[in-house]
Amino acid sequence: MRLIRFDDWASPVPPVRREVRSATPELDEGKPPVLFVPGFGHGAWAFAEFWLEHAAGRGFPAHAVSPRGHGGSGTAPKASLRAYAHDVVQAAASLPRQVVLVGHGAGALVVERALARYPARAAVLAAPVLGGWATFGAAVRRNPGGTLPAIFGGRLRLSRRQLFSREVPDAVAKGYVGRLGRASARAQWQLLLHRAPEPAVGDPPVLVVGSPDDRVVPPSALTSAARRYGGAPLLFPGMGHDLMLDARWREPIDAILDWLEKGGS
Amino acid sequence: MTTSTDHDSATLWRDGRPVYDRGETVCVVGAGPSGLVAIKNLREHGFGVDCYERETGVGGGWNWRHDRSPVYGSAHLISSKPFTQFPDFPMPDDWPDYPHHSQVLSYLERYADHFDLRPHVWFGTEVVKVEPADGMRWDVTTRSTGGYGAERTHRYAAVVVANGHNWSPNLPAYEGLDDFKGRVVHSSAYKDPAELRGKRVLVIGGGNTGCDIAVEAAQQASRCWHSTRRGYWYAPKYLLGRPADQFHDAILRLRLPLRLRQWLLQRTLRLAVGDLRRFGMRRPDHKVFETHPIVNSQLIYHVGHGGIAPVPDIRRFRQYSVELTDGTEVEPDVVIAATGYRPRFEFLAPEALAATPEGRPRLHLHAFSRRHPTLAVAGLVESDSGLLPLVHWQTVAIARWLRLREAAPQRAGEFWTGAVAKEADRRWTGAKVQDTPRHWFEVSHVDYLRALQKMIDGLAGARA
Incomplete structure (x- = not known):
């Protein structure tokens, strides 16, 4: 735990307009709010597609935030991981009760950083892209044309085949891919080179979910991520990287909410 | 639970x-x-x-x-x-x-x-x-x-x-305080500048509260004296375009020796705020960081506009006036003692x-x-x-x-x-x-x- 935080004190992250999309249950059952954090290129819309309504239907107030430069949030071409984490913490602290953070893809990397600045009730890392060379290697092998430009500050392009299983109709998948934006060049580089996150405050339980057939996150990365938090990953074979948009989106979100109900939170 | x-x-x-x-x-x-x-x-x-x-x-x-x-x-x-x-x-x-x-x-x-x-x-x-x-x-x-x-x-x-x-509240036992016919209020009981409207006001205390109240008195009262024990360093709320404490920590993180930091900040304050003696205030008798920081951008402004008259410490109270340590007397209707807790x-x-x-x-x-x-x-x-x-x-x-x-x-x-x-x-x-x-x-x-x-x-x- 680091008490001296000159970064936070001397150069606070500048505010930017922030998009938060929400679906709340009709009746407040006292369940904790869940805040979804999309990965690079995605915005809050990715969760607004299915997961928000579904979580609200099960009694959880559900929210999704677009980190700056993503979705409907303000532009931020020079944003760093720290700025994204700031957006997540701001969104979390603006909700009436202690929240559960759910980060997808590189959003999990952002959530890890947010956990050091906000005592979440629990955290879920879904298909977490926590960076490192193994993930980079896999991406280069599968999609060199979309990955290599990112080294030079270009946009990291993920293909339809990396993100979705074959169960998603081509037209729909194309539609999603068309909506993807980009993270800042700096944040993309930080995927490869970043300091380890500070330890989470408040000791929240952490769940890792993913798919062994994910073409972005290799299974070994899932296992090692889960091991860091003292558990094993919860796996959904046959699904692509974008668990929340894939044809069988219902299974992972139900598993996450079950875990929360069972006292993960 | x-x-x-x-x-x-x-x-x-x-x-x-x-x-x-x-x-x-x-x-x-x-x-x-x-x-x-x-x-x-x-x-x-x-x-x-x-x-x-x-x-x-x-x-x-x-x-x-x-x-x-x-x-x-x-x-x-x-x-x-x-x-x-x-x-x-x-x-x-x-x-x-x-x-x-x-x-x-x-x-x-x-x-x-x-x-x-x-x-x-x-x-x-x-x-x-x-x-x-x-x-x-x-x-x-x-x-x-x-x-x-x-x-x-x-x-x-x-x-x-x-x-x-x-x-x-901490109210010093000033000599003659009981005989004073004006109103004496500790800052803890002060809520609203309307209390000062049209009055002659003496504010005691150079802390942040004292300075805030002196600034309000400058805008509301007919006269305002501000009595402090010593000269202080008054930092503005913004320095070089950012909140002064953020500027300060940007210097702190360089881990410069204290002396150098003091010199640097005193230098900055002299450039940004100026020599306080020009305003009739005393020169600080201590280096910066040696007292609780006072951050107030408006005090000097109102002193410069004649709204606040800086005066030295209180010697004693009289029936209708207050005698200061330099021998002068002021005649306030209201005394606000921002003398801390x-x-x-x-x-x-x-x-x-x-x-x-x-x-x-x-x-x-x-x-x-x-x-x-x-x-x-x-x-x-x-x-x-x-x-x-x-x-x-x-x-x-x-x-x-x-x-x-x-x-x-x-x-x-x-x-x-x-x-x-x-x-x-x-x-x-x-x-x-x-x-x-x-x-x-x-x-x-x-x-x-x-x-x-x-x-x-x-x-x-x-x-x-």
């Missing part, structure tokens, strides 16, 4: 009254910012908490509805947001750099709701006595605020005192805090009683930044210390003798701070947090 005391059976007795045993629960005195963060961090570390609050709401001094609240209508923060917010619950991005006091209250209320702290607070209940009991435990006697109803005593594993130190712990025997004859508690890191390992005080510091982050880490250290005591009593004992009992009184300031009654618990946020970091790391190490 707090269990109702009705379920407890009283098997213990003290002074002929039953004592209800609350087991491993920790008692927190006060639900102001320090009390709230104590509840939150103790809960986060797995403790049951009973908090007693004499008022009916949270926020302590920041809640202007409370009769002991020192805030006045225009009070704004002196430290900017990053230095004021809890490190794990930021203030909203769309708030200004220096929020108004009502925003601070709503922030504290949101904090209490967000972390669900209110169920642990017994509102309208004041603490009458806190006495040591067997086994390093504490008997806490409470009653309804105002003295109604019977007193009840509960026994706790530990007590965290968070009763604040800005509520008991004194910490008070009337429910606790002075020995418990090893207090000096003047009533200054002598605590390890201004927080831990050296005599009683299960007694701690939260928030008894004045810092060159905001208080809330410091109290946050204080209460984290307290919670971790109590956890270690419970989990590994022997290692906790070793830690205590090594880290706490031995360490002499220290001041966590870089500069040699003036030795006046308001400065004994002055700390520099970086030095103090480094010391807390060492303790928290030490506790983690002892636990492993």
Whole structure:
């Protein structure tokens, strides 16, 4: 735990307009709010597609935030991981009760950083892209044309085949891919080179979910991520990287909410 | 969750009254910012908490509805947001750099709701006595605020005192004060600048409150004298386009030697603010950082516009006038004494805090009683930044210390003798701070947090 935080004190992250999309249950059952954090290129819309309504239907107030430069949030071409984490913490602290953070893809990397600045009730890392060379290697092998430009500050392009299983109709998948934006060049580089996150405050339980057939996150990365938090990953074979948009989106979100109900939170 | 005391059976007795045993629960005195963060961090570390609050709401001094609240209508923060917010619950991005006091209250209320702290607070209940009991435990006697109803005593594993130190006014015994026919008000009772409209006003005190009130008087009163004991450094709220404390920390992080930092900042202030003697103010008799920082952009402005006449210290009061140390006399209708507050712990025997004859508690890191390992005080510091982050880490250290005591009593004992009992009184300031009654618990946020970091790391190490 680091008490001296000159970064936070001397150069606070500048505010930017922030998009938060929400679906709340009709009746407040006292369940904790869940805040979804999309990965690079995605915005809050990715969760607004299915997961928000579904979580609200099960009694959880559900929210999704677009980190700056993503979705409907303000532009931020020079944003760093720290700025994204700031957006997540701001969104979390603006909700009436202690929240559960759910980060997808590189959003999990952002959530890890947010956990050091906000005592979440629990955290879920879904298909977490926590960076490192193994993930980079896999991406280069599968999609060199979309990955290599990112080294030079270009946009990291993920293909339809990396993100979705074959169960998603081509037209729909194309539609999603068309909506993807980009993270800042700096944040993309930080995927490869970043300091380890500070330890989470408040000791929240952490769940890792993913798919062994994910073409972005290799299974070994899932296992090692889960091991860091003292558990094993919860796996959904046959699904692509974008668990929340894939044809069988219902299974992972139900598993996450079950875990929360069972006292993960 | 707090269990109702009705379920407890009283098997213990003290002074002929039953004592209800609350087991491993920790008692927190006060639900102001320090009390709230104590509840939150103790809960986060797995403790049951009973908090007693004499008022009916949270926020302590920041809640202007409370009769002991020192805030006045225009009070704004002196430290900017990053230095004021809890490190794990930021203030909203769309708030200004220096929020108004009502925003601070709503922030504290949101904090209490967000972390669900209110169920642990017994509102309208004041603490009458806190006495040591067997086994390093504490008997806490409470009653309804105002003295109604019977007193009840509960026994706790530990007590965290968070009763604040800005509520008991300090009014110096000026000679002739009783004969003075004008109105004398302590700043704690001052709320609204309308009280000053058209009056001749003397404001005593060069602290942040005194300067704020002098500025209001400059706009409302027909005349305003501002009396200070010495010349001070007046930092503006913004320096080089950013909040002054953020600028200061940008220098601090360079880890320059103190002398160089003092020179640099004095140089900057001279460039930005100018030579104060031009305004008829005295030259500071000390270096910057040696007194609690005064941050006010408007004071010099109003002195420059003739709205405020800076004058020296008070020598004595007369029937219709006030004599100053330079021999001049001023004739105010209203005197506002912004002469500060004194910490008070009337429910606790002075020995418990090893207090000096003047009533200054002598605590390890201004927080831990050296005599009683299960007694701690939260928030008894004045810092060159905001208080809330410091109290946050204080209460984290307290919670971790109590956890270690419970989990590994022997290692906790070793830690205590090594880290706490031995360490002499220290001041966590870089500069040699003036030795006046308001400065004994002055700390520099970086030095103090480094010391807390060492303790928290030490506790983690002892636990492993």
